[in-house]
Amino acid sequence: MSLIAERLKTVRPSETKAMTARAAELREQGADVITLSQGEPDFETPLPVCEAGxxxxxxxxxxxxxxxxxxxxRxxxxKTFSRDHGLDYSIDQITVGCGAKQVVFNALFASLDTGDEVVIPAPCWVSYPDMVLLAGGKPVLVSCDEAHGFKLRLAALEAAITSRTKWLMLNSPSNPTGAVYSRNELLALAAVLRRHPHVHVLxxxxxxxxxxxxxFATMAAVAPDLYGRTLTINGVSKADAMTGWRVGYGAGPLALIxxxxxxQSQTSSHTSxxxxxAAVEALSxxxxxxxxxARAFLQRRDLVVAKLNQAEGLSCRLPDGAFYAFPSCAGLIGKRTPDGKVIETDTDFAMYLLDAFAxxxxxxxxxxxxxxxxxxxxSSLEDLTRACDRILAACATLS
Known part of the structure; x- marks a missing residue:
């Protein structure tokens, strides 16, 4: 009998963590690695927040x-939900976890029975499908192509829903594409969901x-009749530069909370x-x-996208939110590195960037x-400029 659970055989390690760890190893060996793999603001946590801690x-x-x-x-x-979105929650409809990631996982673990399906528009954050699998569910990935802004189309959503569908997961602004659903786009998705009252929205x-x-628009506010079917998750990690503090939160139906x-009572108990x-100060x-x-990220976005679109073989859409660029490297597939290795996949290109250009x-x-x-x-404008120059150089070496 194996010590390790069978379900873990279907779960992958986080690609973002793996690439960041590999970069750290190379840096320890003396390489001048520029790390653009981690979704972590380079800003310091604001001083008043630190002082509150x-x-x-x-x-x-x-x-x-x-x-x-x-x-x-709580x-x-x-008050934040009420002020920003007109959403009225009681204090008992709010839960706090060790980052938004834990709240997502807790929600899936608390709601999914074996075989329950979760519709996930893809591209999607690396952890979504694996968290669904860990919770015993079945991730149903729905491809959202670049031609349609990396956003879920109505017909694709309709086709993906079955009698076993329990959740639709929406991430806007999106990691990794930076796509942002408008109010009208959410209203259109809500019209589909009304035909399937067994489907909830995360x-x-x-x-x-x-x-x-x-x-920015969020489903529970845009479609008030779906308020009771929506779990809204947020946190202080990204906008408040508090990634290491590990504070996320969710608001939704009382029974789900x-x-x-x-x-949570049987796992982490609570976050620090x-x-x-400190998070009280961040929000209040x-x-x-x-x-x-946000102003700094906008400047950085414009720099990075402009430079990437100068690279031979890369094409980068201008993201509307978050802090990620998601360029296509289709123009590089099939090309060769100077030592003769063929770039067959995006993973090959990513590893070439890391190993040959740091x-x-x-x-x-x-x-x-x-x-x-x-x-x-x-990251800083200086690091982004240096990194993009290296990426351009890397693309120029391929033939």
């Missing part, structure tokens, strides 16, 4: 908290504050008490830093889309 330590806020999170944080989350809004020239809390008090204090971060990106295959690469522009 420090004050929590001084005040002795270092004990266990409620599983769902401290009341001041109240801050409740709306991952973690990049909500990072949009460029377009308005109770089930999520039950799962200190981090929770001044938000100028969020606007400053730039770490993530192959699109990890996001269920090939041949693409994902580039995080959550």
């Amino acid at each position: 420090i004050q929590a330590i001084r005040d002795g806020r270092t004990k266990y908290t409620a599983v769902a999170g401290i009341k001041p944080l 109240e801050a989350i409740r 709306s991952d809004d973690i990049y909500e504050k990072l949009t460029y020239g377009c308005e 109770k089930a999520i809390n039950l799962v 008490s200190i981090a929770q008090y 204090g001044g938000r100028d830093h969020v606007r400053e971060f 730039v770490a990106v993530v192959p699109g295959s990890g996001f269920m889309a090939s041949p693409y690469i994902r580039i995080s522009y959550a």
Whole structure:
């Protein structure tokens, strides 16, 4: 009898973590690696947020908290949903987890029975399909091509839904494409979902504050009649530069939130008490830093996309949100490196960039889309400029 569970045989390690770890190994060996594989802002956590965490330590806020999170944080989350989207949740309809990632997993684990299906528009974040598998469900990947903005089309959604479908997962702005669903696009998807009342919506809004020239919209607010069928997930990692603090949250139907809390009570119990008090300040204090971060990301986006579109064999759509570029490398497939190796896949190209030019990106295959690469522009303009120059040089070496 094997010690390792059978279900783990279907689960892949995170491609983003794997590429970042490989880059770190090369850096330790002395290579000047520029890492564009991790979705982590290079900004420091705002000082008032850090000070709130420090004050929590001084005040002795270092004990266990409620599983769902401290009341001041859930109240801050409740007010944020109301202020930003007109969404009315009670404090008991809100749960706090160790990052948005854990809230997603807890929701799937709490709701999926063996064989239940989850519709996932692809390209998608690397963890979605594997979290569904770990929870006993079946990921149903629906291809969303670049010609349609990497967005889910109505006919494709309709065709993907079966009697076993339990969730539609929506991530807007999207990781990895930066695609943002407009209010009208969400309304159109809602019209399909109304014909299938057994399907719920998991709306991952973690990049909500990072949009460029377009308005953010979320399903529970756009389609109030789907409010009771929608779990809205967010957090402070991306917009507040708090990735390591591990604070995410979700709001939705009371029965689901109770089930999520039950799962959490038997796993992590709760996220750090200190981090929770810091998150109260992030959500309730001044938000100028969020606007400053977004302006910086916009400048970085424009630089990266312009440079990538100068590279022979690459073609990059201008993303509307998040902090990722997702260029196609179709024009490089079949070309040869100077040592004669054929670039057969996006993974081959990503490894060539890392090994020969010391730039770490993530192959699109990890996001269920090939041949693409994902580039995080959550780095300094200097590093992005150097990295893009290396990418252009790498493309020029292929013949």
